[in-house]
Amino acid sequence: MSVSRPQRTRVAPSPTGDPHVGTAYMALFDKAWAAKTGGQFVLRIEDTDRNRLVAGAEDQIHRALRWLGLDADESPERGGPHGPYRQSDRLDTYRPHVERLIAEGHAYHCWCSAERLAQLRAEQQASKTANAGYDRRCLGMTREQRAKLPGFSPTPVVRMLIPDDVELSFPDLIRGEVRAPRPDDQVIWKADGFPTYHLAVVVDDHLMDITTVVRGEEWISSTPKHRLLYKWLGWPEPAFAHMPLLRNPDKSKISKRKNPAARLLWFREQGYLPEALRNFLQLLAYPPAAGDREVSSFAEFVADFDWSKVSTVGPIFDGKKLDWLNGVYIRSLSADELAGRIIAYALESGQWAELPPAADRIVRAAAPLISERLVTLAEAIPKLGFLFTADADLSHNPAAVARLPAEGPRVLDRAVAVLAEPGEWTAEAIEQGLRTELIEGLGLKPKLAFAPVRVAVTGELVSPPLFESMAILGRESCLTRLAALRAQL
Numbered sequence: 454m455s456v457s458r459p460q461r462t463r464v465a466p467s468p469t470g471d472p473h474v475g476t477a478y479m480a481l482f483d484k485a486w487a488a489k490t491g492g493q494f495v496l497r498i499e500d501t502d503r504n505r506l507v508a509g510a511e512d513q514i515h516r517a518l519r520w521l522g523l524d525a526d527e528s529p530e531r532g533g534p535h536g537p538y539r540q541s542d543r544l545d546t547y548r549p550h551v552e553r554l555i556a557e558g559h560a561y562h563c564w565c566s567a568e569r570l571a572q573l574r575a576e577q578q579a580s581k582t583a584n585a586g587y588d589r590r591c592l593g594m595t596r597e598q599r600a601k602l603p604g605f606s607p608t609p610v611v612r613m614l615i616p617d618d619v620e621l622s623f624p625d626l627i628r629g630e631v632r633a634p635r636p637d638d639q640v641i642w643k644a645d646g647f648p649t650y651h652l653a654v655v656v657d658d659h660l661m662d663i664t665t666v667v668r669g670e671e672w673i674s675s676t677p678k679h680r681l682l683y684k685w686l687g688w689p690e691p692a693f694a695h696m697p698l699l700r701n702p703d704k705s706k707i708s709k710r711k712n713p714a715a716r717l718l719w720f721r722e723q724g725y726l727p728e729a730l731r732n733f734l735q736l737l738a739y740p741p742a743a744g745d746r747e748v749s750s751f752a753e754f755v756a757d758f759d760w761s762k763v764s765t766v767g768p769i770f771d772g773k774k775l776d777w778l779n780g781v782y783i784r785s786l787s788a789d790e791l792a793g794r795i796i797a798y799a800l801e802s803g804q805w806a807e808l809p810p811a812a813d814r815i816v817r818a819a820a821p822l823i824s825e826r827l828v829t830l831a832e833a834i835p836k837l838g839f840l841f842t843a844d845a846d847l848s849h850n851p852a853a854v855a856r857l858p859a860e861g862p863r864v865l866d867r868a869v870a871v872l873a874e875p876g877e878w879t880a881e882a883i884e885q886g887l888r889t890e891l892i893e894g895l896g897l898k899p900k901l902a903f904a905p906v907r908v909a910v911t912g913e914l915v916s917p918p919l920f921e922s923m924a925i926l927g928r929e930s931c932l933t934r935l936a937a938l939r940a941q942l
Contacts, residue, residue, distance in 0.1 A: 459492035460664045464525075465499045465654065468510035471709065472517045472717040475669065475699060478734050480523045482696065482763070483667045487526070488755045495661055496525035498539045499654070501647040511539075517717045521727045522751065527661075535661040540653055547648040547656055550686060551611055551641065559685045560641060562609040563591040569604025586637025587612065611642035613651075613678060621677050626665070626694040626760040636678045651675060655682040663691050670695045670767075694760055697738055697767040707770055714770060724798055724830030729779040737768040748781055776828050783827050791824055792817040798830040805834070809841050818925045822917040839911040840925060844933040853914040854941065861905040864891055865939040868906050869932060878928050880920040887920075909938035 462483035466476045480494075487494040496518065498511055515530055527533030537543055554560035565573075570587075577585040591599050592614070599605055615638055625631045641652035648656070658666060673695050683690045699707040709715040720730050732747075735754050740762055741747050783791065795816055799805040805812075816837065823836050839847060858864075871890040876882060891902035907919050910931055916922060923931050 460490040461493050461662050462487045462665050463495040463497050463663050465497040466514050467499045469505040470507045472514045474715055474717045477717050481734050484523050485755050485758045489758045493526040496528035500541045560611050560613050561592050563612045564599045564606050564609045566604045566606040608644040610640045610644050612638040612640050627763045633674050633677050639678050655679050659688045665692045667694045669698050700767045700769050725779050726782045729782040733775045733778050738764045780828050784824050788820045792820040795833040799834045815840050822921050844930050847912050849912050853908045857905050858901045862942045864905045865935050869935050880924040883923050884920040909935045
């Protein structure tokens with residue numbers, strides 16, 4: 454679709470725990486649409502639900518989006534011309550609009566207690582009432598009148614007065630014409646003096662000049678209420694784009710209770726690359742930019758972006774596809790880039806408490822040896838652990854030792870002899886020397902010839918390429934390890 458002016462979009466998470474992967478999912482499409490039109494992408498923190506706030510959660514949101522390359526143009530951290538960008542810092546903004554709605558007959562005070570409302574819901578459920586919701590007990594009453602009736606609370610909330618002719622259909626950028634269910638008289642101001650989501654989101658989106666609201670399809674039912682507020686307050690409506698919800702393999706909504714992958718930071722903890730996760734989230738609701746080529750940059754995504762291409766079907770969160778993409782992105786990195794990522798991950802994740810001696814040199818040399826076998830960064834250091842283990846501390850896996858051929862002692866003796874000879878210490882020279890001594894000299898097949906050497910040097914029967922690993926490890930360490938295993942056999 455074409456637009457006449459740059460679009461402003463926003464993502465507005467609540468700091469109620471670890472950031473949800475859905476936040477990144479929405480932010481990706483927000484940022485793409487803003488970039489496509491030359492507009493701005495805004496991060497707003499919606500923290501009016503004070504009972505659910507978690508310390509440090511807001512900082513995690515900022516860090517997670519920066520890690521993914523989805524940092525905002527305006528935010529609580531970066532500031533901007535439409536701040537503040539945290540709802541708790543905007544409380545004075547909302548009250549005048551509530552008072553206006555009350556004065557103009559679009560809203561009213563409600564003194565019903567929580568107990569009375571719970572009883573009402575139970576009765577409606579038991580009777581299977583078609584249009585369940587608030588029964589307007591307080592409509593048209595003064596505080597004094599309502600106080601004489603059961604189920605009174607001295608601290609009121611404010612409710613919208615939904616008209617009989619409320620418009621339930623609205624245009625959606627993704628879904629075309631959408632029809633929502635009839636809403637009840639929604640609370641827009643809570644007893645604690647904070648606005649609810651429904652009022653705050655409309656006021657904030659208007660004052661921040663948000664022109665396109667991108668959110669999950671669970672908010673379709675709320676859109677008629679929001680459109681009413683825009684109408685009553687005399688403000689132009691933004692465009693709406695309701696994204697399909699991410700689903701677990703059992704097709705349920707992805708949640709942090711059922712799926713650790715619902716936690717956005719989980720992907721960083723597991724060693725996924727941010728560019729791979731971004732690409733993966735894109736593919737969950739959008740076709741490949743070029744035919745069946747699933748690997749694409751954010752710039753390519755932006756260039757191809759069109760709301761009509763967004764799927765309306767809730768995508769299944771396929772971890773195998775993410776693993777494949779991550780492997781592709783890992784192998785696209787240069788040796789230096791991959792080494793840098795491995796080192797950073799090892800320190801951040803706690804695989805290393807501190808940088809080991811010569812870590813930079815060793816990882817940069819070893820990264821090309823393992824890149825083809827890596828799915829995540831978390832796998833790198835375990836595969837390279839033998840390179841950072843002191844010779845005296847290297848343990849030889851008993852199962853690997855037990856599987857060595859009977860020729861093991863003789864192989865190790867000959868390997869020590871040839872490798873101790875002066876000469877260059879390169880992977881090519883090591884391989885040539887061992888092949889001449891063990892395969893040609895002893896008449897062994899490569900598998901039998903090299904297995905004892907591999908176990909001696911790495912501790913395992915399976916390892917990164919042997920000769921290249923030995924070149925990195927150095928002659929002295931290799932000879933020490935060969936002798937140590939020989940002493941066990």
